Amino acid sequence: MSETRSDGELLAAVAEERDRGAFEELYRRYAPWLTARMRSRCSDAGVVDDVVQETFLAVWRGTARYRETGADAAGWLWRIASRRLVDALRGAGARGRLRQTLARLRHRDEASAEERVLAGVEHGDLAGALVRLSPELRAVLQATVLDGLTTREAAVLLGIPPGTVKTRAMRARKQLREALA
Template sequence: MRAIHNPDCAETELTPEDHLVLIKRIAEKRDRDAFQALFLHFGPRVKAIMQQSGADPALAEDLVQDVMLTVWSKVHLYAAERGTVSTWIYTIARNARIDRFRRRSSRPYQDLDTIEVASEECNGEDALFASQRAGLVALALEELPAEQREIIESAFVRDMSQTEIAEKLSLPLGTVKSRMRLAYTKLKAKLEGVQ
């Protein structure tokens, strides 16, 4: 692990093993140095993803703050068996972006009397199945070759088109399409029984 305590470093290079060590330190000891290292590593990456998804720099920065605050406050919810730290953080980022854009939606006002609201009571069985399903999907993603996983994450976490992915990775569009098709085939085989 390099440069995790250097506040002047704009971006650090950490391995997935480093991510796991830092998350454990945050969860177990509320270690601010570990959080700073994670922030320095993921902050610029999350901001870049947000900007690639259409957020202006100020909104992207706000979303980074939201994401990292969620990481700090919900670190106890991270489960290594469900996926890597980076997958967890990028999922938080994706959800934060979706939530923010939903709130900023320009939908016209609707009278509350005309809206039907579903019950907020959580069905324990549904929650359990959703959690298990998310864990299985994360594991299946981790088993993909790195070049296929990167394309799938770019498409679904960063919301990029195949053309944008091809440009970002300096690959022919056909290569991106074939890697995506291969990844889908592998994911489908691994997740066939998952509902």
């Protein structure tokens, strides 16, 4: 019976030894979780699958380096995938794919729990207030509130300084309070 290696041991084996077995174990351990979490951010299964594959390719190729600083491997992989998802959605065809996905969601018979909650929000004051926020402020709220990232993690994801994340979050909250008052 083989001994189960920690995430840190697997990542070190991939980075230092290009250990294919360690990589496969890491992939089996985290790919399903990462795929499910990415689908909460993007309903286009093709984009999600590409993002998950690109995330693990970055790990294999060594373009993403894990440093054991108290951060867990899942959070580290999530940050890589989140950045790749943002890049993918910024692509030329992303808006068209998003429109098609939203149209499909509107025509499904049964909505998920998340969609039912969002539909309730969509028709209330909050949805209007969120739509009126600038894309930069919405992105900060999504990263910090919906994804639960820390200020530092959101800064890395969005490619802006942590102070800018704090300022934008403060401005977004202020604008939401004013819009909902």
